[in-house]
Amino acid sequence: MEEEIKAEFLKSGFTLQDEEEILKKCHTFCLNYSLQPSYLVSSWEVYYLNRQLDEPVVKDEDMDGFLGQLQNEQVEAVVKKEPSLHMYSYKDVDMILDAEDEDMKEVIVGTPPPTKSEIYSDVYDSVPPKPSRNIYSSERKSKETPFGKRSNTFVVKFSMDNLPMTETVNGKHDHENLEDDIIKRNQPHNSCSLVVQKSGPEPGCRFMYDRTEDRFNALENRIKRHADALVASGLFEEPMDPSVASQRSIFAVGMICCDGEGHLNDKSILLQSSVEHSGGQRVRLDLNKLSHFSFFPGQVVGIKGHNPSGHCLIASELVDFVPPSLVADTNLPPAKKQALDVEIQATNGSCTPTETSVIIAAGPFTTTDNLLFEPLNELLKYATRKWPQLLILLGPFIDSEHPQIKKGMVDLSFDELFESEILRMVQDYLAYMGSNARVVLIPSIRDANHDFVFPQPPFDVDSLDLKHQIACLTNPGIFYADEVKIGCCTVDILKHLSGEEMSRHPMDGTPSDRLSRLATHILNQRNFYPLHPPAEGVPLDSSLAPEALQIASVPDLLILPSDIKYFVKVLSLPGTTEGEEKTKKCVCINPGRLAKGEGGGTFAELKYQGSLDKMNASIIAI
Template identity: 35%
Template sequence: MADPEPDAVSVPLPVSVEAVLRELALFELRCDGADVTDKLLELCLSHSLDPVTLANELLAFVTSKALDPQLSPEALSAFEHEVLSRRDRRIPPPRRTDSRCLHDVHTLQGLHLLEEEEEEQLLDSYCTPAKGPQKRSSSTPENPHPKRSSSTHSPYKLLTPNSFSPSAAPSPQYSARTNRGSVVASFGPIHDITWEGRGGVDCTPKPFSPPERSLSRSYSFMFQRAADVREVLLWRMEQIGAALRSHHCIPEFGSLLLPAQDSVTVLGRIGCDSNGKLNPKSAVLEGDRERSAGAQIPLELSELQEFSLFPGQVVVVEGTNSTGRRLVVSKLYEGVPLPFHTPKDPAQGAAGGGQCVVLVVSGPFTPSDSVAFEPLQDLIEVIARQRPDVCVLFGPFIDTKHEQVESCRLLLPFAELFRLCVRSLLDGTRSAGTHLVFVPSQRDAHHDFVYPQPPFVCPELPKEDKARVHFMPDPCTLDINGVVLGLTSTDLLFHMGAEEISSSSGTSDRFTRILQHILTQRSFYPLYPPAEEMNVDYESFSSFASLPVTPHVLIIPSELRYFVKEVLGCVCINPGRLTKGRAAGTYGQLCLQPRWDGEQKNPCVAAQVVRI
């Protein structure tokens, strides 16, 4: 048998009504009447379609238009006019398959544009059409269609939703908000403050801790042993116990194991005697290793008028242990905060030349029902308008709890989408000169799921932006002209709020109690055992999750209600989330005025929480 000619054109097979009806039945598309079947056969013959292609095109048309699966002559006429006629105009002339055909830059560009147009048409056919009339701009030599690569020149075009999601549309609930820009919480004389910065002039953030105490790269985790965890917990107990003993002038600590009729003072860690939540009847004290050999004893708290306890809290307890089986507590020492940082050179703060405006923003940066990243674009406009000196950006940037991330409907890899967010922020804030500080979150889909969490890695930064972009770990302490900021994206308020128990004779604020625990326990995450959603590596925890000093400002984003308050001399702020589900959220602003003239005043003179 002779071989077929290489340039022979294949002749389509004959089309039968039975074949067409069989393919339509696979997609539950029905048709009754000879006029409908004749029309289907006519469409196949006049537009050179095989039954499979016709069924696929009809399914896309019926789905996008939300039509009845029962096909009618009117629907087929509309299908021919809107789909097949446009498809015929789009079919290119036959291409030579000869390998000797050479392409120049113009033919390659034409083929590339044709492939892009076919992809866009295919996506459009499966997407729900937007309401209202839409006009497609025509491409001319004077006004050509923009190439995809040209979007990198505009920060607002980088995050074009159709580039990474086939069903992207702005969130109607976010777009319909009416209270944008309103102040919902404040601290200090906010009306006397000018909330416009100087674009980072004489205001450079840097890690407060030395390099050997700062987490700067990824590390191996999931290899810790129970003995290593125990050593870290006992080390923390000894550190805090020494501070309590020195502060309260306690002669020595006793043992939990020895019954005594007299009052005894013991050091230990609060725990629970069961797998349930802590309550006053289930509280136990786990003693230290040196004096109590790590033994546990139930606590009787009925004689205490006021207390606030949580699992993992290191305390010193004074009480009676007459039987050796229960400790009746009469006094509780809960902890002592670290001192504040004061620069060795008082002129360090004055070198900043005045106040420093800091923006504090926590993700998610797009509503849960959209990937249009409208909140991120609105934030870029705020930065460009106010020119803050520093903007601290907490994750999640690519939220694991987002609807389209959970259902795997994004077309781009998570890491690539994060790079688009970074590029949008860089291009949109370059003229403002604002320093950008990125802090990761455990909910970032593209990053290491471990605590402490290493900083993001983004080596493709432009040279002109490297000096003003800072990737920090979670948690960390930041130094801005001598002012120390404690940063963590972990929702510790929510985790500790679910475990803390308290008793108070007067009005008691749970947020204030939890913040006091964080400062007096000298840790960014003093809760033990940690929340189920946390993956804590305690070997790194001992090195990178402790507070080196009491920060002047503690920034602790949470799902709970936003606030700004001063606790133990530290200004604590929960800026809220930029988006909360499908609704718009809030962000924070700080005004720092470093002053080291001997007055014990916090350099954060004002703060506020603003709706995006």
């Protein structure tokens, strides 16, 4: 069994540090809990992602925590089989003790002491809140949650400093102490002008009507666009049919496929060319001559090689990128250009700010033990102290994976919950911040109150009083903030690519940054979701605005929230020999999740002055 466990770990891309000791413990876990090696390794992958471990290395020091997770899974399985059975935990003991303390308190007539929520009230509570049908208001005042008991708040986890930051002292912000009586406010003189690139479906659109023909055309068009871009760069010749036997070297463009179920490997990889060049035929790829590569299903690549037998293309060179276009978006042909038609200008927007300040946060926005949305409340409190020009909030907002949502333990409809909690907080924040503040809302396929389709239409907030300060984007979406091009996608493409990628590292020992490589795939493919077939649970609709997935030109900022560990990466893409610059750079940001389990997560703060040399980026734990 130990050999089977080792093989499963290696198959999933993990290495064992103290192999003998770890395998003994894992063997014991399998015997004690009647687990198969494959199930054990699957549970480890969940533990690895939840703990956000840095490297895919199984260490002996993590075994105790892993054992705790296995025990919790066993308890949940027992409770699921016997719903009437209650498994007591420390939470029940705390609840009982708290109740006893309340009963023992003496009732003294007089002025009641202020509650914690009254002492540390929100900054923007000075704005009269709108009447709310919030059924959790009494719970918010009376219950102290695990999130409220946390000791450390707003700690900088990562920082990239290319500008002097006066707010950061010893790795922590001077506004970290939210209990200060005096709040330093520096409201920006100019607001952030927004121009939204309209390319996705509209609210109320019909979906789930895509046909096999639509899916075929979407894939075929991707291959053709990729081939046309490579030829137009002047670096490559016209593609040829890779399935025809030939002794001479040829250049072919096609999509990476697997010859069966399961993950890619060097024996199962196929190249499917376009109908125009090969009738859609597939040919097996021989990768032995390639020193390094990175492949995933659905990736469109160029291959230089020869096919002496007609059955196998022996690859000698891989072209997995498209040279960045030398033509600006505004000069693209009308057929390929999407109108920049939703323009939100500041009242004094005639002057473009020299610096764009942004705070980025991705859902869930509430902890798993309640629907009080405390992390979102804390984020908005932080934003009122920082005065960012732009606040970007990415879904899920009303998370369909939340335990109380899944069990139907909510008396309000999902739309009412979204309006009474999320939109109410956002409007209160904007009312406090004034007309210079802007908020961008981007939905997620996990939003219970929105359409379950990808690409996804934007939220409809036309009924709001401050709708002119709120920009709702499609998922994925692209917009300009003071001429800074920003692309966003809330589907966890990084995690999906991580589970499907097959790679070989250079033999010269050059270090490989896996997270940067995964993010670079998005830009090289010029597609927000290049994986095919899509991961389970992704409702990809090929007939619904397929151009919404396309990335016409490389953005300045690419926001990809993921369950993978937070990061800020500077991605360098190969350029053309005709341009002045040999490379095109893009900042990719994974802000993490604002709420994780019963505790807080992370968000990102950014100050951008038009180039990477004048940028500050921080990942902050809430």
